[in-house]
Amino acid sequence: MADKITAKSNIIDEKYPKTMEVFNKYGLGCIHCVAARFETIGDVAGHGIELEAFLKDLNTAAGSK
Numbered sequence: 001m002a003d004k005i006t007a008k009s010n011i012i013d014e015k016y017p018k019t020m021e022v023f024n025k026y027g028l029g030c031i032h033c034v035a036a037r038f039e040t041i042g043d044v045a046g047h048g049i050e051l052e053a054f055l056k057d058l059n060t061a062a063g064s065k
Contacts, residue, residue, distance in 0.1 A: 005058045007042030007051060016062040026054060 011030050045051040
C-alpha cells in the first residue's frame with residue numbers, strides 16, 4: 001500500500017506513475033511543466049481543480065488508503 005498523497009505532496013513523484021493518468025483526466029499538463037518539481041498538489045487547486053476530488057483520484061491511482 002502506498003503512502004497517502006496530500007495537498008503538500010510534490011506534483012512530481014516517480015513512486016506513483018499511474019497518477020499521470022489522473023493529471024491527464026483533469027486536463028493538467030503539470031507533469032511536463034518546468035516548475036512542476038517545485039509545486040505541490042495543493043498548488044494545482046490554483047488552476048481551478050477541486051482539490052478533494054483530485055486527491056481522492058490520485059490516491060486511488062497510487063493505491064493509497
